[in-house]
Amino acid sequence: MSEHRARFAAIFDEEVRRHNERFRAVAAVRPGEDVLDVGCGTGESTREAAAAGATALGVDLSAPAIAKARELGGAVFEVADVQTHPFPADTFDVVLSRFGAMFFPDPPAAFANLARALRPGGRLVLLVWQDRDRNEWYSVLRDALAPDAEPPPPGPHFSLGDPGRTRALLEGAGFTGVEFTEVREPVCYGPDAATATEFALGLLDVKQLLRDGDEHAVTRLRDAFATRETPEGVLLGARTWLVTARLSRA
Template sequence: MSEHRVRFAALFDAEVRPHNERFRVAAAITRGEDVLDVGCGTGESTREAAQASGTGHVLGVDVSAAAITRARELGGAAFEVADAQTHPFPVHGFDVVLSRFGAMFFADPPAAFASLARALRPGGRLVLLVWQERARNEWYAVLHDAVAPGTAPPPAGAHFSLGDPGTTRALLETAGFTGVTFTDVDEPVCYGPDSATATEFALGLKDVQELRGTEGAAERLRAAFAAHETDDGVLLGSRAWIVTAVSRG
């Protein structure tokens, strides 16, 4: 997956461009703030935070060495291979912790969010962008119905692990956060400029690879994407949350 993430880095960023614009506004990074970006991938959100912070220390971390190598090549901030669940971040070392579609993949969410709460200064901000529940995301239905038509979807995976507000609020409050809020983001995702690119992109996604695809899956994907082609690319419906919270310190 990491090689696919690096190969299609520009498309991964373009896929969620409207979401990212909302996320950047919600983060509201100001000059001099120290920022930790968790699950930063190839670093777009980290570089944007560094530009806003200017003089602050901005660090992007990801478990993918390939993604971090590419992020370092692009520059613009500090990057490190690290697992937020176990990495010894400096206590009270950051004003803001960000995660753009990264926090859903924690293997041990309570440990990870407790670690992030410790890394924040008292009153520091946590800002997450996460998918809402699977049933609210058209993009998953399109992938499933094309790859494995006529089958029941498997149990919802990590992508949707923070989609339920009640569960996520309880998780964050237990980890040391308060003032948890959820803002609805109803924007399409772009799978590429055309159906051929979208198909190649989708076939490397974990969601697709976990489905038991039947013969002709690629052709069905391409046809499904063709039905969603617009002048702005292949657009599929999606729903996400911007989750904000404050460290109790």
């Protein structure tokens, strides 16, 4: 996935542009703040924080994604596992994560480490997918690739879709005032069906749904995308949560 993420960096950013606009507005990064961007991928959200006047550090587990982020420049980027990385304590005013925090293998450890890195009163802003069944884009993939099969268990990218579970995780790490704001905006898989198909074939959900021996699956996927072509690209319905909280540690 990491090489695919780097190769299709521009499409990944355009895919979630409408959601990112809301994310950026809610984060409201201010000049002079110290910002940690978790799971930054190729660094768009980190660069946006830096452009707002912050000192921004983007971290990700993916070396290819970080290499691409450094190539694009605009901020400081490091390969790091936020579950264990020794961030200096009381260092950051803001922790951001745009579709990155869902992938923590050990969420309590990760959020506890991020809380330690935040200054007292610092804020956390997450953008995460809602539950899988609430996202049309997944239904389009499933109906095209495996219409008659039982779908596999939801992947880790839906792990923070349940507000009750996510609230408990954050409060357990010392965060307070946890709030969820729904965003309903389409995602864009590319300018046309051919590009959307090439992009989608590298996604985790598509790899899970593809069945050996189904030689027509890719054609069905391309046809499904063709019916959703618009002047703005191939658009699929999507729902996310904007999650905000503050560190309560005195």
